[in-house]
Amino acid sequence: MSWYNIKLILFRELRDQMRDRRTLFSIVILPVLLYPLMGLLVMQVMQFRQQNPARLQIVGAAELPDSPPLLDGENFSSDVMLKDWSPEMFEIEILEATMDPEIIRQTAQDAIAAGQFDALVYFPPGFAERVEQFRDHVNGDGPATTGDAPAEFPQPQIFVNSAREKSIVAHQRFSTILTRWRDKVIERNLAAHDVPPEVTNPFTVAEIDLSEDPERRTFIWSKIFPFIVVVWALTGAFYPAIDLCAGEKERGTLETLLSSPALRSEIVGGKLLAIMTFSIATSLLNLASMGLTATLVMGQLSAAGAGSRLNFGAPPLWSVGWLLLALIPMAALFSALALAVAALARSSKEGQYYLLPLLMVNLPLVILPILPSVEIGLANSLIPVTGVLLLMKTLMEGNYHDALLYAPGVVLVTTVCIWLSIKWAIDQFNNESVLFSESERFDVKAWAIHLYRDRLATPKSGAAIMAGLLILMIRYFAGPLFTLPTTGGGFVAYILSIQFLTILLPVLLLAALLARSWRETFLLKLPYVMTVPAAILLAIAVHPFSIMLGSLVRNQFPVDAQTTKQLEDCSARRSKACRLSW
Amino acid sequence: MIHVRELVKAYDDLRRGQFVAVDRVSLFAMPGQIYGLLGPNGAGKTTVLRILSTVLRPTSGSVQVNGYDVVTEPAMVRRQIGFVSTNTAVYERMTAWETVEYFGRLYGLEEGLLQDRMRMIFQRLRMEEMRDVLGSKMSTGMKQKVSIARAIVHDPPVLVFDEPTLGLDVFVGRALLQIIAELREQGKCIIFSSHIMREVEKLCDQVAIMHKGKILAEGTQAELRDRYSQPDLEEIFFHLIGEPEDMADHAGAEQS
Numbered sequence: 082m083s084w085y086n087i088k089l090i091l092f093r094e095l096r097d098q099m100r101d102r103r104t105l106f107s108i109v110i111l112p113v114l115l116y117p118l119m120g121l122l123v124m125q126v127m128q129f130r131q132q133n134p135a136r137l138q139i140v141g142a143a144e145l146p147d148s149p150p151l152l153d154g155e156n157f158s159s160d161v162m163l164k165d166w167s168p169e170m171f172e173i174e175i176l177e178a179t180m181d182p183e184i185i186r187q188t189a190q191d192a193i194a195a196g197q198f199d200a201l202v203y204f205p206p207g208f209a210e211r212v213e214q215f216r217d218h219v220n221g222d223g224p225a226t227t228g229d230a231p232a233e234f235p236q237p238q239i240f241v242n243s244a245r246e247k248s249i250v251a252h253q254r255f256s257t258i259l260t261r262w263r264d265k266v267i268e269r270n271l272a273a274h275d276v277p278p279e280v281t282n283p284f285t286v287a288e289i290d291l292s293e294d295p296e297r298r299t300f301i302w303s304k305i306f307p308f309i310v311v312v313w314a315l316t317g318a319f320y321p322a323i324d325l326c327a328g329e330k331e332r333g334t335l336e337t338l339l340s341s342p343a344l345r346s347e348i349v350g351g352k353l354l355a356i357m358t359f360s361i362a363t364s365l366l367n368l369a370s371m372g373l374t375a376t377l378v379m380g381q382l383s384a385a386g387a388g389s390r391l392n393f394g395a396p397p398l399w400s401v402g403w404l405l406l407a408l409i410p411m412a413a414l415f416s417a418l419a420l421a422v423a424a425l426a427r428s429s430k431e432g433q434y435y436l437l438p439l440l441m442v443n444l445p446l447v448i449l450p451i452l453p454s455v456e457i458g459l460a461n462s463l464i465p466v467t468g469v470l471l472l473m474k475t476l477m478e479g480n481y482h483d484a485l486l487y488a489p490g491v492v493l494v495t496t497v498c499i500w501l502s503i504k505w506a507i508d509q510f511n512n513e514s515v516l517f518s519e520s521e522r523f524d525v526k527a528w529a530i531h532l533y534r535d536r537l538a539t540p541k542s543g544a545a546i547m548a549g550l551l552i553l554m555i556r557y558f559a560g561p562l563f564t565l566p567t568t569g570g571g572f573v574a575y576i577l578s579i580q581f582l583t584i585l586l587p588v589l590l591l592a593a594l595l596a597r598s599w600r601e602t603f604l605l606k607l608p609y610v611m612t613v614p615a616a617i618l619l620a621i622a623v624h625p626f627s628i629m630l631g632s633l634v635r636n637q638f639p640v641d642a643q644t645t646k647q648l649e650d651c652s653a654r655r656s657k658a659c660r661l662s663w
Numbered sequence: 664m665i666h667v668r669e670l671v672k673a674y675d676d677l678r679r680g681q682f683v684a685v686d687r688v689s690l691f692a693m694p695g696q697i698y699g700l701l702g703p704n705g706a707g708k709t710t711v712l713r714i715l716s717t718v719l720r721p722t723s724g725s726v727q728v729n730g731y732d733v734v735t736e737p738a739m740v741r742r743q744i745g746f747v748s749t750n751t752a753v754y755e756r757m758t759a760w761e762t763v764e765y766f767g768r769l770y771g772l773e774e775g776l777l778q779d780r781m782r783m784i785f786q787r788l789r790m791e792e793m794r795d796v797l798g799s800k801m802s803t804g805m806k807q808k809v810s811i812a813r814a815i816v817h818d819p820p821v822l823v824f825d826e827p828t829l830g831l832d833v834f835v836g837r838a839l840l841q842i843i844a845e846l847r848e849q850g851k852c853i854i855f856s857s858h859i860m861r862e863v864e865k866l867c868d869q870v871a872i873m874h875k876g877k878i879l880a881e882g883t884q885a886e887l888r889d890r891y892s893q894p895d896l897e898e899i900f901f902h903l904i905g906e907p908e909d910m911a912d913h914a915g916a917e918q919s
Contacts, residue, residue: 086769089765089768089769090769093754093757093765096756096757097754097756097757100756101756332752332754332755333749333750333751333752334751334752334753334754334755336713336718336748336750336751337751337752337753337810337813339718340716340717340718340741340744340746340751341741341766341769341770342738342741342742342769342770342771343769344738513719513720514674514675517719524677524678527677527678528677531675531677531678531680534680535675535680535681
């Protein structure tokens with residue numbers, strides 16, 4: 082294999098892609114524009130929520146008590162407004178007279194539907210009088226009895242339309258005003274009774290966050306990074322891969338390259354490195370754009386006083402370092418997978434269809450590391466993609482001891498996956514039926530006939546994998562049909578029948594369909610002398626080993642008692658349903 | 664030189680099962696000679712040429728190109744040939760100069776030699792004006808010139824042309840045939856495939872008529888005329904594979 086040729090192919094592919102407007106758009110322009118646009122949108126929403134005046138109609142203002150005042154002329158009293166609120170945030174129409182409770186609902190509905198107001202606030206007849214009575218009662222002067230329940234108190238009402246953004250905003254603002262005004266009423270009532278206001282709030286809990294600012298940002302970014310890695314590294318790899326494989330097939334340039342002295346492995350190497358470059362570049366550009374936008378938006382929000390509790394600034398530098406370290410193997414893995422999958426496609430259009438399944442397969446592997454309480458461990462570290470993301474998270478959190486402990490497993494699994502993916506891609510480039518297959522209408526009948534008519538002496542490896550998956554599926558669905566017996570004889574019959582029906586029978590059927598020679602397929606020949614004791618040993622040892630393995634898996638991925646019970650219930654219901662249907 | 668013996672290429676076809684595209688084909692082409700493969704579409708010409716260029720592997724039989732075997736020494740075979748086919752297009756996002764330079768480098772030419780060869784080829788094929796034109800902006804004739812330049816940049820002893828005049832106007836087609844004739848004068852061993860009788864008649868020293876994956880007749884044009892007592896290649900061709908009406912019936916039967 083010549084590195085010179087790989088380099089030549091790499092630079093040609095890079096130049097080729099850089100001249101493609103579609104690639105540039107999805108890799109450079111989209112991430113650079115997307116996040117600032119999203120940031121702008123967030124800012125617009127925030128601005129709308131802060132600046133757009135809430136139009137309120139207050140019906141029955143005459144029913145408001147004089148003290149403490151809710152209104153000051155045409156505006157709310159400054160005592161009930163928040164510090165940074167201005168009177169311009171409200172447009173209030175005040176109706177002194179109250180209305181009949183029967184018609185107020187319809188009036189509010191019509192006014193909001195016509196766009197005259199965003200919300201309508203209604204003070205019922207006798208509201209002020211009742212507030213005064215309550216104060217006097219607390220003071221011990223009034224005639225009110227202790228038997229008066231709050232429900233009998235004439236309650237003010239606010240009419241809103243929760244399907245309208247402006248109405249929701251008006252509701253939120255007025256609720257704040259009302260809460261503050263009610264607090265003032267309580268304070269006044271307590272003062273009238275010579276009770277200090279603090280009596281309603283005997284203690285407060287001081288919240289002390291021990292985390293440092295970079296630590297908090299790391300925590301947030303460690304949740305976001307897996308998505309950046311997978312979504313952008315995969316899509317960043319996929320579109321160039323389609324263009325460099327299926328696209329070249331379509332344009333006829335792949336055969337030109339295949340007839341050149343470059344080896345297939347050199348072609349795969351050059352294309353793979355080019356795809357990797359775009360994959361990494363896409364992720365980094367997205368990250369940079371996202372970080373920059375987050376910093377700017379947070380700056381704006383902080384300035385507006387809204388972002389004090391949020392901490393979503395740019396990621397700390399060391400986090401980016403660990404991300405880069407994780408990004409390289411992930412990009413290599415996704416690039417090789419994308420290249421092999423794209424080689425399968427006969428056209429760019431067909432290639433597009435393969436992206437979603439590839440994303441769907443990877444999605445559970447990405448979601449796992451961001452689940453709460455999922456941390457790196459022996460079993461997790463051996464799961465492809467998940468292991469790398471967990472290792473990255475652990476490194477970001479500064480837990481170097483655990484990271485070092487499980488890093489060898491992660492490196493090993495990831496290396497094997499990358500190697501297998503690259504080998505698969507090279508195999509695709511050596512496969513004539515993949516490279517020169519022509520589009521033709523798929524016909525299930527013709528395909529089934531082809532499977533039987535052109536079967537080989539033994540099934541291919543793909544058929545063997547399918548057989549394994551079929552057995553698993555049959556066992557899952559047929560499981561509830563068999564009930565575990567209590568007698569020894571019943572247990573033997575149970576094992577034999579379940580193994581015959583769910584393992585042997587499907588395999589025999591597949592062999593009848595896909596293999597010409599049963600003798601070669603099932604190795605039906607006299608065994609070597611040593612094979613017999615080995616087979617007996619295996620028959621005895623495999624079952625305990627499978628139980629041990631099951632126990633190990635349960636130990637590594639413990640299921641809590643509640644989930645176990647739910648699963649058992651579900652399984653019992655399924656068994657019952659199956660038996661009934663039979 | 665090219666030596667093909669008992670070449671067979673079979674495919675797995677969804678509808679037809681095992682389909683033999685090339686059936687025990689043998690041919691021998693010498694340096695300084697144009698060997699013509701004449702046959703209708705689907706005769707198996709392109710498959711034979713793809714095997715010669717090592718893009719496909721033979722099912723059985725042996726193929727040697729300038730002494731190298733296509734199965735055991737494919738990389739060396741590719742260095743010996745220049746392959747121009749309707750399936751070997753030019754890169755749309757590269758200029759004529761960049762394309763030829765790229766392949767010259769893949770063939771391992773030294774930088775100085777490569778630049779000299781490219782200047783000479785661009786001059787000879789009258790390509791100077793299109794030097795910086797992108798593939799996407801080129802006409803069919805311009806693309807075919809780039810393909811030829813790309814195929815001869817490493818000065819290979821063997822050249823394979825698969826339907827090179829397909830889609831070209833008469834002027835460009837004529838110029839192309841002149842270039843191929845010039846290459847023969849330089850001692851190149853050339854395989855020329857076409858379904859256009861006049862081109863084969865005008866250009867080829869040795870002709871093989873292919874149909875349904877088999878060579879039905881082979882020889883010089885004079886030998887074929889004598890053997891089948893026909894006045895020209897067209898009459899020999901239809902004498903061997905049937906009249907156009909029969910072919911239409913045959914095509915209809917194959918499609919159904």
